[in-house]
Amino acid sequence: MTNTQTEQKNGKENQQKEIHEDKLSKEYADAFKQVSDVVWELPASFKKGMQVPARLIATKELLQHIDNNVIEQLTNVACLPGIVRHAYCMADAHSGYGFPIGGVAAFDPEQGIISPGGIGFDINCGMRLVKTNLFLKDVEPVIKPLVDLLFKKVPAGVGGKGFVQLNNNQFTEVMSSGADWCIEQGYGWKADKEQMEENGCITSANPDSVSEKARARGISQLGTLGSGNHYLEIQVADKLFDEKTARLLGIQEGQIMVMVHCGSRGFGHQIGSDYLQLFEGCMRKYKITIPDRELACAPFKSNEGQKYFGAMACAANMAFANRQVILHRIRECFSHVFMKSAEELEMELIYDVCHNIAKIEEHIVDGRKKELVVHRKGATRSFGPSRMTGLFAKTGQPVIIGGSMETGSYLLAGTDESESTWCSTAHGSGRTMSRTQAKRMANGQELQQKMQARGIYVRTASYAGLAEEAGFAYKDISEVVHAMQLAGVSKPVVALRPIGNIKG
C-alpha cells in the first residue's frame, strides 16, 4: 500500500473526529471594531509593526467562521512598507500564503513595495464569461456530447499541452501583446478586446525579465485549463437580480452562458517562484523586514521591483491569451454541436476579469488623486460606471464570481462606492476546508454521479481532484455576494447555475 493509500484509509476510519471547522478565536473577535454592518476593523495598534489598520468585509455569519490564519496574514500585510490607508480582505477570505486569499492592498509607488505574495503564483488567474443565444431546452438534450467535446478540445489536469504551438519569438509576442496576438492570429473576434480588463493586454510587459525556465514551462501550455479549482462550465442564467443591467449586457433568464476559470499556468507560476527567491535575497539590501517569508518583496521603484513588474505583466498577458484561445475552442465546439457558426449563436464575450494581479491605478488619497500599486490576490477589480466607458458606463464593470461546481456562480457589477476598497470586491466563494479533508469526505466517482442526478454533467481529469472541489468545501457564495453588496462595492446581476462542467 502506498503512503497516500494508507493515509486515505486511516483518514476514512477517523473521518468524524478529524473534521475541522473554522472558528474565529475570541482574541480576534474581541479586537474587531465594527465599522458598518459588514466592515470590521483591527486597529494598527493590534500587532507590532502594523502601519495601517486592517479591514475585513464579512457578514456576522461569515465572520464567525473565518480561519484565524486569515487574520494573521491580513495583519502581516498591514506591516508592509508603504501600505496606504488599510489592508483589506474580501468576504470570500481564506488563508493562503503571504497575503490571505481575498486580500487587497495599495502601496505608494515611491515609498512602497511590490510582493509576489500579494499576487499569487498563478498571475492573472481570472474569469471569463461568454453568452450564447441558446436556452436550457436547446442545450439539455446535447449536454453530454457538448461537454465531452469540450473536454477533448480543452486540455485539463496535470501538465497538459495546448493546441497552439508557439516558437520562442511568437511566445515573446504573446507576453507583450496578450489577447491581441490571439485575435490577430484568428483566435477570436475584434470585439472581444473591448470586453476584457485592460483590453486583454498589460502594456508594461518586459519579456527580458522572464527566465528561460519560465519560458520552458509555459511555451506549450497556451489553451490549457490546469487543475485545482480551475474549470470550464456551461451554466444557465438562473435568476436575475438586476434586470436592467442584465438586459444591457444581453442576458435573459434561462439563457446559456459559458464560464472559464484559469490563469497563466506554469509560466506565471515559475515567474512567481523566480522572483520570490530573488526578493528573499535582496530585502536585506533595502533594509526590509517582513513577518512571513512568503511576503518577500522589493521596493516598487527598485531594479528588482521593476523587473518583477515587467515579468508579472508578461504572465498576465499569457493568461489573457490562454483564456482567449480557450474561448476560441469553446466557440468551435458549440458551432460543431449546434451546426451553426459562433456568430449565429451570438457567442459574445461578456467580460474577462483578473483576480491575481498588481496594477498601477489612480485613486483618491487624502482628497488628492494619486497613483498606487494595487495588489489584488483572490480579489476582483470592481470599477463603477464613472470609471468605465461605452456600455459599461451604464452598467459598471462586470465582475465574475466563480462558485463551487455544485452551487453555482454570479455575475455582479462594480459600483462607484467601491472606491472604499480601492475598487475591489470578492472573487469566488472561498474554501472552508482543506483539500485533504474534502478528499476524505467525498469520493470523486460518487460525487460525479450525484451531480449528474442533479442535472450537472461533469468530466474530470482527476477523480481525486474532483472530490477536493466538492461544494461542501466552500463557503455559501450567496452570503459572500450579499456581504459585498452590503459593503456597497458590487451588486448582484445574475445567478448562474451549472449544467455541465470540465474539471482539471
Add this chain to the structure above:
Amino acid sequence: MTYTFLEGITRADVAFEAQGKTQEELIEQAGLALQSVQVELSTVKPVIKRKINIAAPTIDNLLYKFLEELVFLKDAEQLVFCKIKANIRTDEKSLYLSCELRGEVINSDTQQLGTDIKAVTLHKYKVEKIDTSAEKNPKEKSYWNAIVVLDI
C-alpha cells in the same frame, strides 16, 4: 522513513511533512510526497531516467530547489516520477545533490492523475534535524524533518 499530508495549515493548497534518517532520504521522501499529489505513484512505470544535479548552501535551500525542479520537469517535459535516489556530497561551502529520477511521461489513459502543482511555497516551510536521543527507546537518534506547502 515516510511522508504524511497535513491539515490545518492551508485551505486551498496542500501541505505535507516528510521525514528521513538522512538528508538523502528526506529529499527522496519529500520528492515522492510531491509526486503523489499529482499522480498515484503505483500507476507510474519507471521507464524514463533523468539525472539532476543541484548545489545549495543549506539543506533548506537544497530541498526547495529540488522540489521546484520536479515541478519544472512536470510542465516543461511532462514527466512524473515514482522512484527517486538521492546522493548528497558536502564541502565547507555547499551541499551538492546528485539525484536519479525514474518515471514516465504524463498519460491520463494509464496513470491515475491527481492535482497539478503550481509552485513550492515558503509558507510555513521548515527543514530541521530532530534530536530524539532524549526519548525513551527512539527508533533513530535523530532524523530530518521537512514541512512543505504546495500551491495548487
